[in-house]
Amino acid sequence: MRILPPVAALLVGVSAVSADPLPSWQETDTKTAIIDFVEAVTDPDSQDFVPRADRIAAFDNDGTLWSEQPAYFQLLYALDVLKDKAEADPDILSSDALKAANDGDMAGLMASGKDGLIELLNVSHSGLSVDDFMADSRDWLLSTNHPQTGIPFAQMTYQPMVELLRYLRDEGFETYIVSGGGVHFIRAVSDDAYGIPSQNVVGSEGTTVYDVVEGKGTLMKQGGVFFIDDKAGKPVGIDRYIGKRPVLAVGNSDGDFAMLEYATQGDGLRMGVLIHHTDAEREFAYDREGHIGVLDQGLDEAVDRGWLVVDMAKDWSRVWTGQQ
Amino acid sequence: MRILPPVAALLVGVSAVSADPLPSWQETDTKTAIIDFVEAVTDPDSQDFVPRADRIAAFDNDGTLWSEQPAYFQLLYALDVLKDKAEADPDILSSDALKAANDGDMAGLMASGKDGLIELLNVSHSGLSVDDFMADSRDWLLSTNHPQTGIPFAQMTYQPMVELLRYLRDEGFETYIVSGGGVHFIRAVSDDAYGIPSQNVVGSEGTTVYDVVEGKGTLMKQGGVFFIDDKAGKPVGIDRYIGKRPVLAVGNSDGDFAMLEYATQGDGLRMGVLIHHTDAEREFAYDREGHIGVLDQGLDEAVDRGWLVVDMAKDWSRVWTGQQ
Structure with a gap:
């Protein structure tokens, strides 16, 4: 063991504290697994190294980056x-x-x-x-404030996930939202809320048409359903917008199953993560039953598929970005 | 006029040569107009400054970045x-x-x-x-070699345009292809040919479905027409993939008219560019008539709309990336 002189030790100490990329994550195996994965794929000397251009990370939005109860x-x-x-x-x-x-x-x-x-x-x-x-x-x-928490909806984003997104970008990942929600609705705040620009938001869509309105070319929303970016639609949306198989996919429901399957079956080291809503006290507790965010097949198969299950109650020291 | 000592003069000379971002463009007003535009929108002290995140440049592909004769x-x-x-x-x-x-x-x-x-x-x-x-x-x-030139198709990209794409990226632009061609066909070579990664390619699409084939999640092409990224479809495609109005749009046919209109009607300084195929000797000469790359309305309205028309014969010192 190397003995550091006091000043250097202090610097290392400061550096280690400020360098914690995930301060709102408890010091559990979950956090370790995430950091180990990121270090493995970003270390040029690692056999699991992934070039920067292929470091694609795909995140579901509802229930993964912000809450989805009592309804989307x-x-x-x-x-x-x-x-x-x-x-x-x-x-x-x-x-x-x-x-x-x-x-x-x-x-x-x-x-x-x-x-x-x-x-x-x-x-x-x-x-x-x-x-x-x-x-x-x-x-x-x-x-507009959430009916139960009183926090504005735009601040009901999960602080640990915002940290994870930033950490990944700092490590050369390109972070994407791949959501069943509407692409325009998410883009309205994605840059401010997550640091994710509009071109990195994949979502569901109605019909949009281009029309010249009072002399000016304008994109108009016409309703209907053009594309549903959910379930087997998620890999299709990923192919359409990104054209690369993500090395990391994060979701919270069976609507994300196909996306995690697609991402984790690629060559080399991959990671699939499911956010499990276990925290009735601070957030909401739900999984196998209900109308929103059902996680059933995912819980059944996570272990066999090597997917990481995040236990919100145990793994997160803080939930929302906004304060209650 | 400042007199430079010989060594410094030599260095300036070398620097000026190596700094020419568009060496395959003739020293015409066209080249000056492009460079003036780029300098205006990237200079923080300019009233036309555009933040990096909004420096979106959209390029048609067939007839704009590579040839399209005798057929796509x-x-x-x-x-x-x-x-x-x-x-x-x-x-x-x-x-x-x-x-x-x-x-x-x-x-x-x-x-x-x-x-x-x-x-x-x-x-x-x-x-x-x-x-x-x-x-x-x-x-x-x-x-596969082109039937008339003998150059492999992948090398029938336009050298002046490859330089323009690189120049724009060096100046903080995000360069996109927005093509009526198929998105998968273009992505097959876009990174090597243009330095444009798959996520920056917007194109037409058939139906793609996600299916588990022999245990592995696979994207399958099923034919049909899901989306035509041409004419009024181009702004729609731009909205879908990018979600921002480009500040620069470049095309060569009336299929690009709506894209140029959409881009150049945004606030602030914008640029629309049409590549005019005038070079029967080195490439192909065509515009108002035919089956491919018809440029009629664009030629009629370019002056009034302030769009720049590139005269391939006069403005380019070299045509293809590949050598005949």
Whole structure:
């Protein structure tokens, strides 16, 4: 063992503290496993070294980078937009699904199935430009408080994950969001919230058309469903936007299963991570059952597939970026 | 005028030569206009300064970054694949369009219209994995010579444009291809040919599906038409992949009109560039008429819209990256 003189030891001490890339992660095996992986693929002398151009990391958003309870934030946004619109023009409530949504009757909305949700999206996410939609979404995310925590939605991002994203970028990774949520909704805040620019956000999409409006070329949202970036759609979205198989994929539900499978079956060292919502006290506890963020197959197969399961209650010293 | 001592003069001379970012461009007003634009948007003291994150440059591919005569290279590839397949199994020639294509009867193929082309694409671009398709495309592009020049297709990239792409990246731009061509076909060589990685290639697409093949998650090409990244589709593709309005857009045909319009109507200093094929001696001369790369509306409106028209014969001292 090498003995360091006091000043050098102090410097090492300071350096070690300030160098902790994941201060909101507890000192558990989970944190060690993540850091070991990153060090292995970034060390040029390691047999697991991955060139910078191939260091692609893909993150789900809802339930992985920010909360998704009591419902996806984008759904809560859609409901607010619907209520505003219905106040000005009650005739837009042209179906049972929209009436239920406007009354806050979630069971009634869910009973209408996918068609009802698409109706809601069409009313709340179309007939305006992409720029206007993003400005409105951004305003809502920054200024509306979560019903249970009182924290603005845009601050219900997970501090440990924001640290992980930054750590990966510092180590030469390109970080991507690959979400079932709408691409424009996420982009409205992704740069500020996560340091992820618009071109690194892969998501679901309605139809967008280019039109010359009052002499100016404008992208207009027209509703409908162009692409669902969920389940087997996630590897397809990754191929479309990125064209490379990620070396690291992080999700929290069975909607991310295909993405983790795709990423971890590539050649060389790979890592798949599932965020397990175990923290009823600080956040929400849910997994195998429910309507949102169901994690069932993932829990069954994580061990066999060598995926890391993050136990939010045990592995995180802090949950949200925003303070309660 | 400042008098430099001989050694310093020599160094300045060397520096000036090696610092020319566009050595294959003639010293014309066109070159000056491009450099003036780049200097204006990258100078922090300029009123036209654009932050690095917004320095998005979008380039068409066929006819802008590489040649497109006597036909799009991807079409020539599809015909070669069809011939190979038909030799092994003549039954695949199940329509007049495919028979014409196999016989090299381009008029017959064109007579079948869009449906015939889609049939050809379906036979040549489906039923294999994305990885296998890209490996095959790459091999073809690297090893097949152009019928007129004898240069391998992958080297029929324009040297002045390769220099422009590099210059822009050196100045903090993010360079993108936004092409009507197929995204997988272009990605097969885009990094080597242009220094453009797969995630910066926006293109047209058939249907891709994720499937577990022999236990391994695989992306399979299934043919069909999922998205056409041409004309008004180009701004839509830009929004989907990039989510930012480019400050510079470069094309060569009316298929690029909407992209140039969209880019140049943004706030602040913008630049639209059209490559005009004027060089019958060294390349090909064509514009307002024909089946490929028609440039008609663009020529009519370029002056009024302030777009720069590059005269290949006058503005370029060299054409292809590969040597004839």
